[in-house]
Amino acid sequence: MPAGRHFLQIPGPSNVPDRVLRAMDYPTMDHRGPAFADVGRSALEGMKAIFKTEGRVVIYPSSGTGAWEAALVNTLSPGDQVLMYETGHFAMLWKRLAENLGLKPLFIEGDWRSGADADAIGERLRADKGHAIKAVCVVHNETSTGSVTDVARVRKAIDAAGHPALLMVDTISSLASVDYRHDDWGVDVAVAGSQKGLMLPPGLSFNAISDKAMKASQAAGLQKAYWAWSEMAGPNDRGYFPYTPATNLLYALNEAIAMLHEEGLDQVFARHSRHGAATRAAVEAWGLEVLCAKPEDRSPVLTAVMMPQGHSADNFRAVTLDHYDMSLGNGLSKVADRVFRIGHLGDFNDLMLCGTLSGVEMGLRDAGVPHRAGGVLAAMDKLGQTPGRAHAAAE
Incomplete structure (x- = not known):
């Protein structure tokens, strides 16, 4: 193990x-x-x-x-x-x-x-x-x-x-x-x-x-x-x-x-929105495309990412699991092997998101998927622009 x-x-x-x-x-x-x-x-x-x-x-x-x-x-x-x-x-x-x-x-x-x-x-x-x-x-x-x-x-x-x-x-x-x-x-x-x-x-x-x-x-x-x-x-x-x-x-x-x-439902929703925005910032920095084409419809719960033409999402997910012990969502039916899905929901905080995106970026590199480095930094910058409740409380 x-x-x-x-x-x-x-x-x-x-x-x-x-x-x-x-x-x-x-x-x-x-x-x-x-x-x-x-x-x-x-x-x-x-x-x-x-x-x-x-x-x-x-x-x-x-x-x-x-x-x-x-x-x-x-x-x-x-x-x-x-x-x-x-x-x-x-x-x-x-x-x-x-x-x-x-x-x-x-x-x-x-x-x-x-x-x-x-x-x-x-x-x-x-x-x-x-x-x-x-x-x-x-x-x-x-x-x-x-x-x-x-x-x-x-x-x-x-x-x-x-x-x-x-x-x-x-x-x-x-x-x-x-x-x-x-x-x-x-x-x-x-x-x-x-x-x-x-x-x-x-x-x-x-x-x-x-x-x-x-x-x-x-x-x-x-x-x-x-x-x-x-x-x-x-x-x-x-x-x-x-x-x-x-x-x-x-x-x-x-x-x-x-x-x-205890957290407050409005704070829960705001936290999910922050994590969705930060994840999309990472995807954009990598030079990849979000499956949901309408920005106003994009989910705070997960981000589905399209793979470059000719590259297998399932192979990338398998490499990431093998190298970094991280499970990512697969593409289903019409988008099988064409997208992978990053979940950012539930009991989840900024540091967990940064760890997740680091695993994705390293997995993209190891699987030979064309991308630009710097997605994690872009997400960190996005998170820094809108500090979360825990950060604000610490101040």
Whole structure:
């Protein structure tokens, strides 16, 4: 085994803080006993503040894919049309899941280099005079491309079209890293997972649910059992779950929520923005290109970097892993072997970013990828222009 700590710089699962790991070490308790109600209520109520909602939040022992399915099966019926936008690989996977459930996705094709186009969504909805489209589904932060969708603009486009479709948003890689406002933005169902900005291992997923979505669930015709919101509601109101929850992950979730509030959500978002800007400064200094072509859509969570023509991203990643024990994200489906992804999310600070970018720069050199030196210095200069909270506190 190599000396030192492995650098896990994929865009999730992210690094798990020691405080969260220690919380997971607590003895497992009786999930039907009186003491567990406090754990359950703390997690369910605590997640409302993270989603910025007054509505119901449900927690599943599952990956984010389960919460995708829950969003659809609780609100829709067989054959319903759903409007989806191709921001990247994960938007495509959500579309495939919808097809497998017997829904009819209408897919607006994208170029994988920007967030969802709210104007294009509005245009499709205005053309739907009979309101056959029952939901609009967008990915807030597309993990495969490093692009962010302006959810507030999508909501405005739906309203301007006078369309009653539900708005569903995948926040799996954005929640607790990028500002997200469930109620203010009029989102009906949000989907999230534990392994990104929430700083937990994989294993929990979430739906945040509007009153409109809860009402839609009463008439939804898709079959469901495990994912049913109606089965969750009664037990959740008392701090319990209708089946065995992931008890120790709930301990960890409560600790992670406490950590987010200690730093302050606005400071968390600002930290991620700083790290995204510094990483892009490094990429520019190396003479490489960021996959997301629209600067205003570029993600604070990760940066997807395009390789020079004729060079393999996977070979570069393998060399970097072998030489420096650092994992970087691979390109997915349409951009396989053409991009690598640098994760800069979760429990992450300036020094960790500089170490990450040093590993990337040395890996580029060792793999023979054409680039200019000096990316790390450019990132350091960028970080110095906007000192972080810890730096400011030390002064």
